[in-house]
Amino acid sequence: MIVGELFDIFLLETILNGILLGGVLALLALGLNLIFGVIDVVWICYAELIMIGMYTVYYLYVVYQVPLVLACLVAIVLVAGCGALLHQFVIRPVLAAEPINQLLVTGGVLFFMQAAATLAFGVDFRNLGLRMPVIEVSEMYFSFARILAFVAALGGMVALYLFLTRTFIGTAVRAISQDRAIMPLMGVSPNRIYLVTSAIGGALAGLGACLLVLQYDVHPAIGLTFGPITFMICVLGGLGNMIGGFVAAFIFAQFISVGGFFFHLEWGYAIAFLFFIAMMFWKPRGLFTRTD
Amino acid sequence: MKNWRWIGLAALLLLPWLGLGNYVLHIAILVLLWAYVYTAWAMMGRFGLVSLGHGAFTAIGAYGTTLLWNAAGMSPWIGIPLSVALAMVAAVVIGWPCFRFRIVGHYFALVTLALSEVVRLIIIALRDYTGGSLGMTPNSALTQGPVSLYALQFADKTVWYYIVLAVWVMGLVVWQRVDRSMARMALEAISDQEDAAASVGVDVTRTKLQIAVLSAALAAFGGALFGQYQLYVNPDIVGGIGLSLQIVFASIAGGMFVQLGPTVGAIFTLLLTEILRVAIGHDVHGLDTTIYGLMLVVFIIFMPKGIVGTAQEMWQRRGQPARKPA
Numbered sequence: 001m002i003v004g005e006l007f008d009i010f011l012l013e014t015i016l017n018g019i020l021l022g023g024v025l026a027l028l029a030l031g032l033n034l035i036f037g038v039i040d041v042v043w044i045c046y047a048e049l050i051m052i053g054m055y056t057v058y059y060l061y062v063v064y065q066v067p068l069v070l071a072c073l074v075a076i077v078l079v080a081g082c083g084a085l086l087h088q089f090v091i092r093p094v095l096a097a098e099p100i101n102q103l104l105v106t107g108g109v110l111f112f113m114q115a116a117a118t119l120a121f122g123v124d125f126r127n128l129g130l131r132m133p134v135i136e137v138s139e140m141y142f143s144f145a146r147i148l149a150f151v152a153a154l155g156g157m158v159a160l161y162l163f164l165t166r167t168f169i170g171t172a173v174r175a176i177s178q179d180r181a182i183m184p185l186m187g188v189s190p191n192r193i194y195l196v197t198s199a200i201g202g203a204l205a206g207l208g209a210c211l212l213v214l215q216y217d218v219h220p221a222i223g224l225t226f227g228p229i230t231f232m233i234c235v236l237g238g239l240g241n242m243i244g245g246f247v248a249a250f251i252f253a254q255f256i257s258v259g260g261f262f263f264h265l266e267w268g269y270a271i272a273f274l275f276f277i278a279m280m281f282w283k284p285r286g287l288f289t290r291t292d
Numbered sequence: 293m294k295n296w297r298w299i300g301l302a303a304l305l306l307l308p309w310l311g312l313g314n315y316v317l318h319i320a321i322l323v324l325l326w327a328y329v330y331t332a333w334a335m336m337g338r339f340g341l342v343s344l345g346h347g348a349f350t351a352i353g354a355y356g357t358t359l360l361w362n363a364a365g366m367s368p369w370i371g372i373p374l375s376v377a378l379a380m381v382a383a384v385v386i387g388w389p390c391f392r393f394r395i396v397g398h399y400f401a402l403v404t405l406a407l408s409e410v411v412r413l414i415i416i417a418l419r420d421y422t423g424g425s426l427g428m429t430p431n432s433a434l435t436q437g438p439v440s441l442y443a444l445q446f447a448d449k450t451v452w453y454y455i456v457l458a459v460w461v462m463g464l465v466v467w468q469r470v471d472r473s474m475a476r477m478a479l480e481a482i483s484d485q486e487d488a489a490a491s492v493g494v495d496v497t498r499t500k501l502q503i504a505v506l507s508a509a510l511a512a513f514g515g516a517l518f519g520q521y522q523l524y525v526n527p528d529i530v531g532g533i534g535l536s537l538q539i540v541f542a543s544i545a546g547g548m549f550v551q552l553g554p555t556v557g558a559i560f561t562l563l564l565t566e567i568l569r570v571a572i573g574h575d576v577h578g579l580d581t582t583i584y585g586l587m588l589v590v591f592i593i594f595m596p597k598g599i600v601g602t603a604q605e606m607w608q609r610r611g612q613p614a615r616k617p618a
Contacts, residue, residue: 042398044537093593099397100342104544105592107537112585118578220578224533228409235402266417273410280403281389 011261013140018257019250020142023150024211026249028226029233030157030242031204037240038177038197040099041091044106047227048113049086049202053079053209054218055117058126068128076206083202084195091198092191110223117220125217132214149211156207157246160200173197177240229256229269232276252276304457308450317449323562324456325518326542328463330554332510334543335470336503340396340483344536345386345404348411349508350515351531352379355415355422357516358430358525361443363421368444372516379512380505382407387504391497394486405533412532427526430519444520452521459517460555463510467551470506475499511539545591547598556600 032046043049053075060071090109094102132145164170176183176193184190216222233252237244252272259268308317333346356375360366366374386407390400416424433443439451446452470476478499481489490496519525528534538561546557564587568580595602 042402090589090593097596100340100401101592101596103342103398103401104537104540105589108541108585108588108592110585111537111541111588112582115578115581115585119582120578228405228533231402232406235399239398264417266413270410270413270417273406273413276406277386277403277410280395280399281393 009138009140011258013142014257014261015254016140017142017146018254020146020150021257022250022253023153024208025229025233025253026246027153027156027204027211028208028230029237029245029249030160031201031208032230032234033237033240033242033245034160034204035197035201036234037242038173039087039091039095039194040180040240041095041102042106042231042234042239043086043201044103044227044231045086045110045113045223046106046201046205047223047225047230048110048117049079049082049205050209050212050226051117051218051220051223052082052113053206054213054216054222055121057210057213058128058218061128062126068130072210075210076203079206079209080199080203083198083200083205086202087194087198092194110227114220114223121220123220125219127217128213130214143215145214149214152207152211156204160204163200169193169196229272232273236276236279301461308453314449317453319562319566321449321452321456321521323558324453324460325514325521326562327555327558328456328460329511329514330539330543330546330558331460331463331467331551332507332514333539334548334554335467335510336507337540337543337548339479339500339503341500341504342397342401342540343404343504343507344401344533344540345407346508346511346539347408347531347533347536348382348404349379349511350518350535351408351411351415351527352382353512353515354519354525354530356512358428358519359421361430362428367442368516368520369442372444372513375516376509376512379508382411383505383508384501387501387508388497391500391504396486405536408532408536412527415527415531422527425527427524427529429524432523445523456517456521459513464551464555466506466510470503471551475502479503541588543598544596545588545598547601547604549597550600550604553598553600557598560599 028046028050032043035046036042056075056078057068057071060066060074061068066074086106086109090105091102094105130145132143132148135142135144135147164174172183172188172193173196175186176188176190180190183193212226216225229252233248234245236252237246237248255272255275256265256268259271261268307320329346329350333343336343353372353375356378357368357371360371360374361368386404389395390403395403415422419425422428430443430445433440433445434447438447440446478489478494481492481494482496482499486496515530518530542557542561543554544557545560546555547553561584565580565584568583572579591598597605
């Protein structure tokens, strides 16, 4: 394959599409990072929450004919509730246990949710059957769904930023992520903050689900497509570091997009993972080491 | 205690002659083979080195052996050592920087998770040679007769049972050797406090790397045998995140700090899935794994030391009720 010939409009289109993908990945990474930063737990089953959100939108919109926007709102609220439940019934009992048990317990939830989805919805691939317009900009084609997803993802991130900086409870969330031991002494109930954080993390997963279901088919194993890449993004950016995760998401998206352009899509992912492993050796604590 | 061990082994040796049929034998082979792989994992897992990358090693073992046989006509007698060597190289390539740069805990788990994904994706991407997600079948050498020693293919399950039994015992012996070695003390010190261990002269990187390479080699051997036994390999069955998590879960369910813990984990998880599968049948797809996942969650919350570990603890507490503080 001659590289010179490929440096053309198609490559540019691929790169721009990669940026659009990066927006959504950044949103997914943000939720996971928030939870890690505050509660110090990695939700291995994070992508399975996204799957639940995707199914919710699918069923409400396709089967029960609920307007799409309303269906998305319901999905966000529902997944937020799932996040809170996950914390209350699974994470809370193991908060004092070995960190690796916390990782594994959510791995058990992953198995459970995947199988429960198979049980409830079957293994068929389902999609909304929407026909989104394709936008043409000087001979490059972009799907409207991707642009919408990118814009909505950025909107979600701004909303989270405002919540964390402008509200009282948001300030408490930031405070507890900075010093876990002192905050209870200041009269903040950590568990309440954890629950709020888990619900917000869930809501971000729900928003991600609404954006992904516009572009991808939903099936019980969909979590395995987005889960690993989300972890890698978070770790590359430094677990708990939201800005790092944001940057890392765009780097990863370019690997997938451009790698998939030159080779097969699997190579795009494989190269992204290899890059991740290589980066871990160079910057073991992530691209941007936290200053505190 | 010593006698029980030999009685147990004798019972296992007699199992194929009890006339239980091929199905029971098949389950027994799978239990022993996976018990061996889980034991290999727990050898490093017990020292806090929780690898989610053992799916990569089993996949390298299984695919390496099968590809060398199918593409190059190389006998598994050479193919298996080569694949195991490749897995060891992979373990060094991943392990050395990890241990050198102090990548531990969550980070280690996630880096190794990336490794198992890389191997799975490469297998799928090379679909012209590996058959991609559909998997591949080693070319059969059983056209002439039921046994081909050269191709390491046997039609008779009894032969496989004895092979796998021997491999499992070998795994337990290796565990015991590690358990009684100086390396074990070094590793325990490292898992408690890396800096303190280094300060008293433990070569942290080297000690960790040794156990990781040993564990990877044993796991790759298990993967290769699985491919030879099933005569079918598939990236999601012999590798990937699913298998990696499965290995960790079963070991933890059984108890990764005890020699027979991973074996009990294998018996427990495989029998559970098999019983649920038979009892529920294929009509209700997914119910068996749903219950399985639920049980894993309950296990980790309430029994973090696993079945054997908890039983042992209770037994010890019964023996000396007054002196046990925690």
